Amino acid sequence: MDLPVSPPVQPMLAKSVKGIPDPAKHGGLSFEPKWDGFRCLVFKDGDEVELASRNTKPLTRYFPEVVAAMREQLPERCVLDGEIFVALSTSGAPRLEFEVLQERIHPAASRIEMLSEKTPASYVAFDLLALGDESYAERPFAERRAALEQALAGLTGPCFLTRTTTDPAEAEEWFHQFEGAGLDGVVAKPLGEPYRPNARAMLKIKHERTADVVLAGFREHKTSTPERPLLGSMLLGLYADGELQHIGVSASFTEKRRAELWEELQPLVVDIADHPWGRWQEFLTANPDRVPGTQSRWSQGKDLSFTPLRPERVVEVAYDHMEGRRFRHTAQFRRWRTDRDPESCGYEQLEEPVSYDLTKILNVDKGGL
The missing domain is CATH 3.30.470.30 (DNA ligase/mRNA capping enzyme)
Structure with a gap:
């Protein structure tokens, strides 16, 4: 293979911004869907x-x-x-x-x-x-x-x-419409910039929503020790048909906050047999139903054991969008919701994007996919 640009090449990256940016402040921008x-x-x-x-x-x-x-x-x-x-x-x-x-x-x-x-x-x-x-x-x-x-x-x-536009108003429409086809937001590229490998030279605008979810357990941080135990991630759930379903994790904390949370949550620790997810113990080495604490080929070699907690606490988290019945990415901790009853936290609170036809974004008929 003899090309003017040869592998390995690290792709150009994007940094997150709030809202559709003003092209005039960046020397002109080209907007496109975020796949x-x-x-x-x-x-x-x-x-x-x-x-x-x-x-x-x-x-x-x-x-x-x-x-x-x-x-x-x-x-x-x-x-x-x-x-x-x-x-x-x-x-x-x-x-x-x-x-x-x-x-x-x-x-x-x-x-x-x-x-x-x-x-x-x-x-x-x-x-x-x-x-x-x-x-x-x-x-x-x-x-x-x-x-x-x-x-x-x-x-x-x-x-x-991919489609592009230089009209920020049209990009705003894409941001709201295209999520219904499974897209992740909008990317903005400065018209005058070269391709900059591994540099955050683009701008990305992603959806962010909040939900009140049940804290069901936690995993220890990889640097946790017996002398200084640290919380790594919170395991989150929502109720559906009377059962607590695993919906994702929240994991972004400072080291100080990790230590505080580990200590704060100790009174809630419960034996797995007394936990709503106790029936999943038999699946600790396989993952047929994407249950928490289990292995998949994406997590082989990782310790996915978790400390079960009595599902008594509600936490407000920010998330971008759903993948099926789970958060697509790690949710961001916002605050405790001491005013919420855990059993009241269900899927009905989640915003459902309006369905949108992907073929319209790609300007092809359905036979092209």
């Missing part, structure tokens, strides 16, 4: 195609159907930045399914082949690092985008070109 998939840099030289993850690890073997499509649909020689995603039409309009995408990373070649047919992935490109014999990495984004549009014109899937 919820695996960040992926593509290196293509003829029939040679390599896919690299955000941390430069190879992804090529896991997505043979995407590699085949890239050989057919992408320019002969190019380096692209984009995202691999899986979209399913489980409830009408297609939407992104991150948990299904995670299942595509598997050591068995037979399972990779089966999943490539059962849950095929797609690729959406949003930046250009090289085309032919020319590197575009040092050029401003406005030039990179123009060349990318020309090079990828007419794509109808499974390779796509």
